[in-house]
Amino acid sequence: MFTQENIIVIDGKCHLLGRLASVVAKQLLSGQKIRRVKMHAYLHKRTRFNPARGPFHFRAPSRVMYKAIRGMIPHKTARGAAALERLKVFEGIPPPYDKQKRLVVPSALRALRLKPGRKFCTIGRLSKEIGWKYENIISELENKRKTRSHAYYVTKITKEKSLLEAKKNAPTSKVLEKFGY
Known part of the structure; x- marks a missing residue:
C-alpha cells in the first residue's frame, strides 16, 4: 500500500478511529514512518490504591489516537517500541508537514x-468535553x-496559465526572432 522510502503524512479528518489505527x-x-495530522465517562476509571499510577486518560486528540494505535502494537517488545518511535501524531497540520501531500485511508473513511444518516462523534468534540x-x-x-x-494555490494557477499562454505563443516568438525582436 505504501512505499518504504518516504514519510507518509495521513490526514485523519473524517476517518473512523479504530479502522485508521x-x-x-x-x-x-x-x-x-507515519505522521498523522488533524486529530481532534472514560475519566472515572482509576486505581483504588494510587490513582497517580494510572490508568492515564489523555485529553488531547493526538494522544487518544496514539493510545489507540499503541493498543494494536506489541509495544513492550523491541519491534513494537521501534514501530512506535516511527509514529508522530499532531493536532492540526504543523509547518514541516503542511507543504507535503497528505493521504487518506479509504478503508477507514467515515463516508x-x-x-x-448514522450518528457519529468526532475525537475533537469528545476531547473538548473531557477537558x-x-x-x-x-x-x-x-x-x-x-x-x-x-x-499559494492562486499564485500557482496564475503561473500555470501564463506558462500555457507562453507555450501557445511560442511559434509567434520564433517568427519575431527572425526579424530581430
Missing part, C-alpha cells in the same frame, strides 16, 4: 464505512494555514 499500526510494524483546552487555538492555526495555502 489498525491500518497505521500494521504499516508501522512493517517499518513505515465509505458508515450508513448515511482539552486548545481547540480554539488549533482552529485559528488551521484557518491561517488554509489562507496561506489558498494564496
Whole structure:
C-alpha cells in the first residue's frame, strides 16, 4: 500500500478511529514512518490504591489516537517500541508537514464505512468535553494555514496559465526572432 522510502503524512479528518489505527499500526510494524495530522465517562476509571499510577486518560486528540494505535502494537517488545518511535501524531497540520501531500485511508473513511444518516462523534468534540483546552487555538492555526495555502494555490494557477499562454505563443516568438525582436 505504501512505499518504504518516504514519510507518509495521513490526514485523519473524517476517518473512523479504530479502522485508521489498525491500518497505521500494521504499516508501522512493517517499518513505515507515519505522521498523522488533524486529530481532534472514560475519566472515572482509576486505581483504588494510587490513582497517580494510572490508568492515564489523555485529553488531547493526538494522544487518544496514539493510545489507540499503541493498543494494536506489541509495544513492550523491541519491534513494537521501534514501530512506535516511527509514529508522530499532531493536532492540526504543523509547518514541516503542511507543504507535503497528505493521504487518506479509504478503508477507514467515515463516508465509505458508515450508513448515511448514522450518528457519529468526532475525537475533537469528545476531547473538548473531557477537558482539552486548545481547540480554539488549533482552529485559528488551521484557518491561517488554509489562507496561506489558498494564496499559494492562486499564485500557482496564475503561473500555470501564463506558462500555457507562453507555450501557445511560442511559434509567434520564433517568427519575431527572425526579424530581430
